[in-house]
Amino acid sequence: AQAQQQSKERSKSRKRSRxxxxxxxxxxxxxxxxxxxxxxxxxxxxxxxxAQYIRTGQEYAIKILDKNHLIRKDKxxxxxxxxxxxxxxxxxxxxxxxxxxxxxxxxxxxxxxxxAPNGEMQSRISRLGSLSLSSSRYYAAQIVDALEYMHGKDVxxxxxxxxxxxxxxxxxxxxxxxGTGKIxxxxxxxxxxxVGTAQYVAPELLESNETSKSSDLWALGCIIYQMISGRFxxxxxxxxxxxxxxxxLDYTFPDGFDEDAKDLVQRLFVRDPTQRLGAGGxxxxxxxxxxxxxxxxxxxxxxxxxxDPAPPLE
Ligand code: ATP
Numbered sequence: 110a111q112a113q114q115q116s117k118e119r120s121k122s123r124k125r126s127r128x129x130x131x132x133x134x135x136x137x138x139x140x141x142x143x144x145x146x147x148x149x150x151x152x153x154x155x156x157x158x159x160a161q162y163i164r165t166g167q168e169y170a171i172k173i174l175d176k177n178h179l180i181r182k183d184k185x186x187x188x189x190x191x192x193x194x195x196x197x198x199x200x201x202x203x204x205x206x207x208x209x210x211x212x213x214x215x216x217x218x219x220x221x222x223x224x225a226p227n228g229e230m231q232s233r234i235s236r237l238g239s240l241s242l243s244s245s246r247y248y249a250a251q252i253v254d255a256l257e258y259m260h261g262k263d264v265x266x267x268x269x270x271x272x273x274x275x276x277x278x279x280x281x282x283x284x285x286x287x288g289t290g291k292i293x294x295x296x297x298x299x300x301x302x303x304v305g306t307a308q309y310v311a312p313e314l315l316e317s318n319e320t321s322k323s324s325d326l327w328a329l330g331c332i333i334y335q336m337i338s339g340r341f342x343x344x345x346x347x348x349x350x351x352x353x354x355x356x357x358l359d360y361t362f363p364d365g366f367d368e369d370a371k372d373l374v375q376r377l378f379v380r381d382p383t384q385r386l387g388a389g390g391x392x393x394x395x396x397x398x399x400x401x402x403x404x405x406x407x408x409x410x411x412x413x414x415x416x417d418p419a420p421p422l423e
Contacts, residue, residue: 138210140219143171154184159224169209172220176213187288188218194264194290195220203415204255206275206285225275225283230336233422234271239339242367243420248274249333249373250401250409251282253387256329257397259284260322263293267320269328270309271335280419291320307348308341313382315352323382326400330377337370338363342378369405376403 146159149170160171179185195208209221230248234240240248252274259266266273266287273286289305305314311327313319334342342360345351354360358378362371376386386403389395401411410417 139212140214154178154182154188168224170222170224172222174218176216176218190290191288192220194287194292197262197292198259198264202255202258204251204282204284205259206283223277223283225277227276227278227280229272230274230276231271233276234336234339237423240336241420241423242337244422245333245336245370246405246409247420248282248336250406250411250414252329252332253400254411254414255282255284256325260325265291265293265320265322266325267291268305269325269332270306271332280422281415307351308343310352310355311382312356312380315356321382323385323388326377326385326387330374333370334374337366373403373405
């Protein structure tokens with residue numbers, strides 16, 4: 110009986126150590142090395158918590174995804190896609206949330222992300238009504254800069270909107286939520302399947318179920334319009350009616366909308382995705398260089414965009 114008891118203990122201890130090692134990633138990090146603080150937000154399949162890495166004192170946002178829930182809702186591939194996109198984007202750009210480490214335990218996946226303590230751009234727009242022209246210009250420039258980097262890596266976001274633009278401690282943009290992100294294979298230009306949010310969806314997605322880098326530029330147009338006016342560019346009484354408006358380019362500018370911003374938005378709200386400003390190759394009239402050179406951005410100091418202080422959010 111004693112031998113049986115000992116063997117049971119040994120097997121229990123082997124199980125415990127298997128679980129402990131599973132809770133660590135290859136580089137040895139695990140949930141036990143973080144001190145978890147407040148909840149920053151909840152997503153459909155995740156909870157995001159502020160956490161401090163005990164060894165260095167550095168704070169992060171840890172996205173915790175419930176494995177059972179992911180499996181039940183058939184979203185495991187979405188979570189893995191988000192991870193793959195974030196890994197591909199790396200830490201090279203300050204305007205994109207960086208994934209530092211991942212690990213898992215029996216129940217959850219953990220994504221250790223840059224902390225963006227100043228919340229979502231959407232709440233700022235809602236709280237303020239709209240943004241000042243200088244803030245709108247500053248944030249539009251940061252989005253352009255981050256998009257050029259992302260598109261250069263053959264990644265499309267596919268759900269760009271103010272909820273997915275977080276603000277870091279210095280009130281600079283960090284693009285997040287790459288769950289619908291897509292890495293274009295082997296230089297492919299387009300990807301299929303419907304994703305996105307009604308008000309920001311580009312017409313090509315509605316008409317031929319195709320998205321490309323250019324669909325992110327359409328969304329940029331929607332975001333610039335919204336920052337300046339405080340309203341959606343395309344909004345119907347239902348999703349269907351919103352889509353009808355997008356398909357027929359049915360939008361108007363409110364009185365007093367800055368003329369340069371108007372011209373820029375008009376060059377982004379172009380039906381043919383290849384003709385949008387920013388969507389063309391380096392030698393085309395629609396290159397990223399042409400987008401940066403648009404008069405709306407004339408006063409932007411691109412070289413120091415991520416160093417200069419953000420204009421006051423008002
Ligand atoms: P869904 O999965 O339903 O689309 P979501 O993408 O917003 O929702 P999460 O990515 O889990 O879901 O984020 C939940 C909330 O946590 C967000 O709304 C955001 O406010 C907050 N959050 C996410 N990432 C960070 C971060 N890096 N720093 C600070 N807050 C964050």
